[in-house]
Amino acid sequence: MLEQVRDRCRLKHYSLRTERVYLYWIKRFILANERRHPRNMGVAEVEAFLSSLATRDDVAASTQNQALSALLFLYRQVLGIDLPWMESVVRAKRPQKIPVVLSRDEVTRLLALLDGQVWLMAGLLYGAGMRLMECVRLRVKDVDFGRNEICVRNGKGGKDRRVPLPRKLRERLREQVERVRVIHGQDLLLGLGEVHLPHALARKYVNAGREFGWQYVFPSPRHSLDPRTGRKRRHHVDEAVLQRAVKTARSRAGIDKPATCHTFRHSFATHLLEDGHDIRTVQELLGHKDVATTQIYTHVLGRGAGGVLSPLDRD
Numbered sequence: 001m002l003e004q005v006r007d008r009c010r011l012k013h014y015s016l017r018t019e020r021v022y023l024y025w026i027k028r029f030i031l032a033n034e035r036r037h038p039r040n041m042g043v044a045e046v047e048a049f050l051s052s053l054a055t056r057d058d059v060a061a062s063t064q065n066q067a068l069s070a071l072l073f074l075y076r077q078v079l080g081i082d083l084p085w086m087e088s089v090v091r092a093k094r095p096q097k098i099p100v101v102l103s104r105d106e107v108t109r110l111l112a113l114l115d116g117q118v119w120l121m122a123g124l125l126y127g128a129g130m131r132l133m134e135c136v137r138l139r140v141k142d143v144d145f146g147r148n149e150i151c152v153r154n155g156k157g158g159k160d161r162r163v164p165l166p167r168k169l170r171e172r173l174r175e176q177v178e179r180v181r182v183i184h185g186q187d188l189l190l191g192l193g194e195v196h197l198p199h200a201l202a203r204k205y206v207n208a209g210r211e212f213g214w215q216y217v218f219p220s221p222r223h224s225l226d227p228r229t230g231r232k233r234r235h236h237v238d239e240a241v242l243q244r245a246v247k248t249a250r251s252r253a254g255i256d257k258p259a260t261c262h263t264f265r266h267s268f269a270t271h272l273l274e275d276g277h278d279i280r281t282v283q284e285l286l287g288h289k290d291v292a293t294t295q296i297y298t299h300v301l302g303r304g305a306g307g308v309l310s311p312l313d314r315d
Contacts (some may be wrong), residue, residue: 001037009022032049039079100258119172124166126268129163154198177217216237272285
């Protein structure tokens with residue numbers, strides 16, 4: 001059955017992370033019910049399992065929703081069983097938290113303690129409002145130096161969007177792309193140089209994975225085996241590299257706020273709104289489906305639109 005789950009995830013083009021998370025929750029559900037086959041269980045068992053996560057394990061709402069998504073996928077997509085709405089599930093409460101935002105001075109101090117590739121990546125998180133995984137998965141072809149913009153592919157919700165390329169990062173990013181060109185050339189000489197392509201593009205365009213445009217802007221320093229295909233490739237850099245660097249820099253900068261990589265994105269949105277950019281523009285740059293999500297950064301709407309200037313570029 002677990003193989004069926006894997007096959008269905010791949011058919012749906014789910015990421016490897018999603019596949020692993022779904023398998024984790026499905027295994028945990030089965031073990032919690034004395035290894036009974038899910039086909040012999042139903043709404044009662046699912047409700048009891050999800051409720052126990054909230055009442056006994058005291059998990060966050062996002063964790064419970066993750067488990068719910070995994071079980072709904074199992075029953076609907078794999079077993080072909082449509083579970084009715086589970087009204088009696090005890091739902092974990094989702095706290096209404098105000099996002100952590102750094103001041104401009106704090107951003108400057110934090111970035112000053114970073115250097116090299118991690119400085120450039122952190123600059124993109126703040127200067128373009130990118131999410132961490134959007135940054136590490138950035139491809140060479142999606143950086144447009146002529147238009148001073150970056151195309152973020154397959155963001156949250158599977159949506160593409162365009163964000164500004166900060167002028168202060170332009171030359172450093174161009175140098176990074178040229179380094180990738182050298183690395184890619186060396187890989188090709190070794191008979192390698194192929195990267196993972198999303199969905200079925202590898203079958204449709206057989207040689208695209210070796211093209212320079214598809215290479216990651218921030219490649220891993222070493223090759224690794226693709227867990228799905230077993231092919232040796234150069235993947236993108238591990239996101240933990242930047243996470244550790246930001247954590248260390250925050251401590252050295254004396255910033256007591258619980259700032260993480262995602263805090264740069266919160267600061268990007270807040271500082272744009274402070275500069276007078278329209279909330280609809282900020283919504284589009286962040287890739288939010290609903291403007292209500294963007295409103296968490298401000299209670300003031302319609303301050304006036306204008307050309308988008310990255311907060312990183314302000315004097």
